[in-house]
């Protein structure tokens with residue numbers, strides 16, 4: 001997709017954390033004496049998304065991607081931190097109106113089988129979204145028909161229930177529902193994960209067409225690094241609820257600096273972790289590529305549980321860990337001008353409208369990253 005640069009971010013997360021409190025079972029309460037346990041799903045994540053760009057978010061299962069995506073569209077309130085649309089916060093005093101937020105931001109959920117209400121026909125599902133946008137009832141049917149056509153489905157499907165649709169058709173309905181509010185920002189949470197390869201290619205192409213047509217921005221959460229390479233302008237790598245590397249796509253794939261990113265890219269079969277774009281500037285089409293890719297890391301450690309006080313979260317799995325990695329937690333640093341500035345400590349510049357346009361710099365959370373530059 002074409003990177004569109006713009007001076008001001010469309011959506012910004014500033015130091016967003018989300019913790020869940022889990023009540024413990026009677027047995028574990030007796031054994032540990034604790035009645036509740038905290039899951040740090042997202043830990044102080046900052047991210048800016050610019051108009052018309054696609055930012056990829058990758059990481060192993062349970063690292064906090066979906067939770068962060070939900071926080072970005074206001075479905076979950078962060079435990080701390082804030083999300084801004086332009087300069088307007090979405091929580092607290094003087095926050096954006098909820099109906100305006102619904103109108104501006106949408107999410108395509110991870111599983112098209114559970115994200116559609118089984119009791120609603122497609123028409124009813126889209127109707128709810130059109131009503132949220134304030135479309136008068138007499139115009140909704142025509143709008144629903146044209147949305148169906150736009151996502152490549154016959155309007156005849158409007159009267160069907162989700163169980164009467166294939167996975168790819170459900171995902172198209174989910175996209176039509178998202179488009180119904182005419183959003184500017186869509187979180188696509190693994191929109192391809194339950195689809196076969198040829199349908200994946202169709203949905204990718206649809207998402208790209210819609211972006212070009214409506215100037216949408218996407219946060220694309222995905223497990224498939226080939227899809228991320230193909231679609232994204234920048235990629236954030238998450239581990240244990242934190243961003244560990246954030247860089248323009250080419251830079252990240254050609255020269256990953258965090259050891260976890262290297263592990264993930266090394267898991268793409270037959271590439272040695274390095275891939276070249278074809279002459280159109282795009283990666284191989286998903287239909288051409290063999291999609292055996294999984295970025296599940298070798299270890300089955302649940303990274304959301306990997307918080308280690310005063311140490312790098314990744315050191316137990318890191319082949320290059322040094323003594324300092326066990327003693328202090330690295331910050332997310334910009335490496336473009338040396339290890340000069342910490343990222344995400346304060347984004348008041350963003351909120352006040354100052355330029356924070358990405359200049360191709362990369363952010364890495366690793367004590368040893370400067371050795372790999």
Ligand SMILES: Nc1ncnc2c1ncn2[C@@H]1O[C@H](COP(=O)(O)OP(=O)(O)OP(=O)(O)O)[C@@H](O)[C@H]1O
Pocket residue numbers: 020021022039040041059060061062063064065066067068110304305
């Ligand atoms: N509502 C909840 N209550 C308690 N814990 C939760 C809740 N939602 C998510 N979690 C926990 O937060 C962590 C992050 O979950 P999340 O769904 O964001 O991960 P993910 O990166 O999207 O994983 P996947 O790739 O498998 O979809 C996990 O440990 C999960 O168990």
Ligand SMILES: [Mg+2]
Pocket residue numbers: 065066067110189
């Ligand atoms: Mg998820």
